[in-house]
Amino acid sequence: MGIQGKLPVLVLFLPPALLLFTLFVILPMGEAAWYSFYDWNGYGLPEKFVGFRNFELLWRTSAFTTALGNNFLIILVSIVIQLPLALWLATMVSNRIPGAVVFRLIFFMPYVLADVAAGLIWRFVYDGDYGLFAAIASMFNVASPYVLADRHLAIYAVLAVIVWKYFGFHMMLFIAGLQNIDKSYYEAAEIDGASRWQRFRSITLPLLAPTIRLSVFFSVVGSLQLFDMIMPLTGGGPSNSTQTMVTFLYTYGITRMKVGFGSAIGVVLFIICVTLAFGYRRIFMRND
Amino acid sequence: MKLKSLLGASVALAISASSAMADVTVKWMHLNTDPGIGAAWDEIVKNYEAAHPGVKIEMQFLENEAFKAKLPTLLQSNDPPHLFYTWGGGVLAAQAETGAIKDVTEAMDADGGKLKAVYSPALVNGLTVDGKIYAVPYQTGLVxxxxxxxxxxxxxxxxxxxxxxxxxxxxxxxxxxxxxxxxxxxxxxxxxxxxxxxxxxxxxxxxxxxxxxxxxxxxxxxxxxxxxxxxxxxxxxxxxxxxxxxxxxxxxxxxxxxxxxxxxxxxxxxxxxxxxxxxxxxxxxxxxxxxxxxxxxxxxxxxxxxxxxxGGINGWVLTKNAPPEALDFAAFLTNKENQTMMASKNLIIPAAVGAGSAIGQPLVKSAAEQLAASTWHQNxxxxxxxxxxxxxxxxxxxxxxxxxxxxxxxxxxxxxxxxxxx
Known part of the structure; x- marks a missing residue:
């Protein structure tokens, strides 16, 4: 079937998708790029052209650097802690042992929860007066910690919630990947006397590599989108220490009615996303 | 069965009756979460609707931060509220600059300034941008x-x-x-x-x-x-x-x-x-x-x-295409009688001159008196x-x-x- 045969299909099926994509993806991006060169509060039309001032301001705002740093910290923790944890649990619950399904369900549950709800629940857990942390502290007769009010601790508290919330999702990815590995490899290795660790290293890990690369990809994209869990949990505070790119955009662009500045943040975020996503796919996911 | 159909018929009748009567709907956006104020407003709305057949007041609620974030978009949409809450200041000035909201100076000055005379001058001033009044004063406050x-x-x-x-x-x-x-x-x-x-x-x-x-x-x-x-x-x-x-x-x-x-x-x-x-x-x-x-x-x-x-200075802003009933209702909501009613329940420090004396709670009353004697009130x-x-x-x-x-x-x-x- 040449282009001739495909043409009617193209004419019929492409326009709706193309129209939606243009209207809701391409156009807003273009608009944001346009606004980013103006000092505009969102009312009327942008008229005050300021060139690259919004971008210059961005580099000078310390909260932006913090937000950027936090995003990379989230990616790092996802890869170093969340991924191995998810993989380890996946290897355990993918076996046909009694209770595995129940555990799978329990581990997956946090992911099902809405981000905002998770944020609110953990805000209560961390509460130093009435929360779970306060109760535990009083049980051991020590001073109650106020983790979300501490500039240095708050981001780690947020990271813990992120790992808790998303490890189940990555675990599910790994379970699916593990189930695709032919059991006969393991049987052969066992007959040859390979240890558990050897089997994991030489069979599981190489054959699971595409899934791992996909999981890392989701972590990167997820980190750059993180917003709705942070807002109820810390709102980016204290002192912007838990700001991510998107919460930074919301706080500095929307609530301050600096839509031009917000758009500049959006443009930078977009460039980072595109570079990371395409770069990652080109380098690591070429053959997947 | 009979009861059910009777009920259905009466509901249908009620709906058709109300839709036939409601010629104008005033969309009123607020961010109140206080049950006491809510009850007082319900009473005021009920009284207004009873006195003005054909006008319906529709309350729309947004949470404080959501309200602030959503307002610029809302005001430029095809369906902006007719009446919304303001704290005055720089935000009101930005809104005024765009022409999305109504200049009510003329209405305030009509009949020898009859409406303007209802409110304390300090509040009218607080809601004025470049010599034009952009909101109907509602309440003030003291920190x-x-x-x-x-x-x-x-x-x-x-x-x-x-x-x-x-x-x-x-x-x-x-x-x-x-x-x-x-x-x-x-x-x-x-x-x-x-x-x-x-x-x-x-x-x-x-x-x-x-x-x-x-x-x-x-x-x-x-x-x-x-x-x-x-x-x-x-x-x-x-x-x-x-x-x-x-x-x-x-x-x-x-x-x-x-x-x-x-x-x-x-x-x-x-x-x-x-x-x-x-x-x-x-x-x-x-x-x-x-x-x-x-x-x-x-x-x-x-x-x-x-x-x-x-302390705060609050009022009600009218959007550009708000019907005349919106202003009429805003004036009713903030007239001396209704402000006195709300003050008597210690709900607000009213904007209407003379309504503050109805406040019974001693500390709220003291705050109102300090405001009245204020040498400079900063929003x-x-x-x-x-x-x-x-x-x-x-x-x-x-x-x-x-x-x-x-x-x-x-x-x-x-x-x-x-x-x-x-």
């Missing part, structure tokens, strides 16, 4: 210190003797030594801390300093008075006057702490005395007789007076200076009091933000 009389007594602090900032700091120390949390603070929301910086700047520099800074004269917000205000705030911060973890708490928490008797003071709104009941852990809170208030103290050598006040800075500069003020106030930023850097940041917009 002052509220204290727990029993805790003060326990620590041996006499509220009447707190006149200067140094007296205040001494009182904080005394309370702390007595093992009492001196002040309940809401650092997570930031604006409750901006009251401190704002008041201190008012006390240090007086109206002249603000006027000069706003006119971008001299060093602006970097001038001595504002740096000094920061230093005063830093001195308070050094004493660690707030409860543990205050940097993460939102406003209802400190009010609740005060209500539970867990902190001796609260720098709060005039509604504190009444509101603390609902925010207390036991639903009762403090006995109103056990609460006292004193104005924000003055500073030694400062240009500001004890009678200079800070909340995070509203007055516009959303961008205002949020910077909020941010740096928290940074100063928690010892993270020097008063000089803070003043510089505010001035930078101001210079960017003006």
């Amino acid at each position: 002052s210190f509220y204290y727990n009389k029993k805790l003060f007594e326990k620590a041996g602090v006499d509220a009447a003797s707190i006149k200067s900032w140094d007296d205040f700091l001494a009182a904080v120390k005394k309370l702390k030594d007595a093992g009492i949390t001196p002040i309940a603070g809401g650092g997570g929301d930031k604006w409750p801390i901006h009251f401190y910086w704002g008041y201190l700047a008012m006390r240090e520099g007086g109206k002249a300093a603000f006027d000069a800074a706003k006119a971008s004269e001299g060093d602006g917000f970097k001038s001595e008075a504002f740096v000094k205000a920061g230093a005063d705030l830093a001195a308070l911060g050094k004493l660690e006057p707030f409860q543990q973890g205050y940097l993460g708490t939102k406003w209802p928490v400190p009010v609740g702490m005060f209500a539970d008797g867990k902190a001796a003071m609260l720098l709060g709104f005039d509604s504190t005395t009444v509101q603390q009941h609902t925010l207390a852990a036991d639903g009762k809170g403090l006995d109103e007789n056990d609460i006292g208030m004193f104005p924000f103290p003055t500073v030694a050598g400062g240009a500001g007076k004890l009678t200079d006040t800070m 909340f800075l995070d509203q007055d200076l516009g959303p961008a500069v205002g949020r910077v003020v909020n941010d740096v106030s928290v940074e100063i009091v928690s010892g993270q930023m020097s008063p000089e850097d803070a003043a510089q940041q505010i001035q930078d933000a101001w210079a960017l917009d003006h």
